[in-house]
Every structure is written in structure tokens, then in C-alpha cells.
Amino acid sequence: MKRKARYALAGLETFSKNCIAAEQHPNDIHLFTPIGCPVCGIVPLELTIEHHSGSEEGNFKGMIFARCQTCKSEERVFCFTGEHRHPVREEKPICECGNTYFLIAECERIERDEGLPGFFDEGVITGLCSRCGRSRAFVYTD
Numbered sequence: 001m002k003r004k005a006r007y008a009l010a011g012l013e014t015f016s017k018n019c020i021a022a023e024q025h026p027n028d029i030h031l032f033t034p035i036g037c038p039v040c041g042i043v044p045l046e047l048t049i050e051h052h053s054g055s056e057e058g059n060f061k062g063m064i065f066a067r068c069q070t071c072k073s074e075e076r077v078f079c080f081t082g083e084h085r086h087p088v089r090e091e092k093p094i095c096e097c098g099n100t101y102f103l104i105a106e107c108e109r110i111e112r113d114e115g116l117p118g119f120f121d122e123g124v125i126t127g128l129c130s131r132c133g134r135s136r137a138f139v140y141t142d
Contacts, residue, residue: 008103009034009042012128015135016107019124028121029110034103035077035125037068044069044101044130045077047093049138052085060139061085064125069101078106078125080141093138095129102127108141 013032017023022030036042045066055061062085064078094100108123123141128134 008128008133009105012103012105012126012135013107015128016105016124016126016137019126019137019140020107020109020122022107022109025109025111025121027112029112031108031110032105033107034105035066036104037066037071037073038075039073040068040070042103045104046100047102047104047127047138049091049093050087051089051091052081053088054085055088058140059142060125062087062139064139066104069130077104093127093136095132095134095136097129097132097134099129099131101130102136103130 016032017030034042045068048065050063052062061081063076063081065074066077067074104127106125109121111118111121125138127136127138
């Protein structure tokens with residue numbers, strides 16, 4: 001990965017952890033995972049967010065699909081749903097600058113109790129615009 005991309009991901013990690021208030025939970029585990037293309041690695045991706053029944057702001061249910069800017073392959077990159085749910089709407093994020101490609105990451109908080117890992121508490125899928133560098137949260141999971 002190039003130095004510029006590593007620097008951008010470091011900024012996205014800080015933004016992502018701020019989204020889930022990591023500093024207010026210093027004893028918990030905060031996992032930051034960049035999402036990339038299985039062929040090209042960590043490159044800008046264009047997202048399609050498929051909201052399923054039961055999805056609400058702050059508690060996403062559905063799937064996220066990504067199209068690679070480099071090789072144009074499409075993959076499902078995130079899934080938080082069940083067989084009893086069904087698609088209700090699609091969203092294709094666009095940055096304020098008009099760009100549709102973002103460096104993407106997932107950040108999750110895992111609660112700890114007495115130093116031992118516990119359960120998933122909350123998470124966020126974030127992105128950094130590949131054109132202007134704005135960060136944004138796409139969906140939160142709870």
C-alpha cells in the first residue's frame with residue numbers, strides 16, 4: 001500500500017473511532033478494518049447500500065456492495081441481516097464534491113469486562129472520498 005493511502009487510512013481510523021466515541025470506552029477493544037477489493041487490495045470503492053426491513057438510523061440492517069475503481073469487479077463487502085428481512089431501498093453514496101469512490105473501512109467496539117473480550121457493542125462503516133478527502137459515516141450498527 002502506498003504511503004499516501006496509509007496516511008489516508010490513519011485519518012479514516014481516527015474519524016471512525018470518533019464516530020463510535022472510542023475515547024469514552026478506553027477499556028474496550030476497537031477494531032478498525034479497511035475494506036478492499038479482493039483483486040486490487042485497498043483501493044477506492046463505489047458503494048451500493050441495500051437497506052433491509054428493520055433498518056433504521058443508528059441500527060443498519062442490510063448489505064453493502066462495492067465496485068472497485070481499478071478493476072470494476074463487484075463484491076458484497078458487508079452483511080448484517082437475516083432470512084426474515086427483505087430489501088426496502090438502495091442508496092448510492094455521493095460525496096459533496098460529486099465523487100462516488102471512497103476508501104472504505106469498518107470500525108467495531110467489542111466490550112471488555114475485567115480485561116476479557118466480550119460482545120459486539122456497536123460499529124460503523126465509514127469512507128474517505130478519493131477526490132476531496134472528506135470523511136463520512138455511511139451506516140451504524142448496534
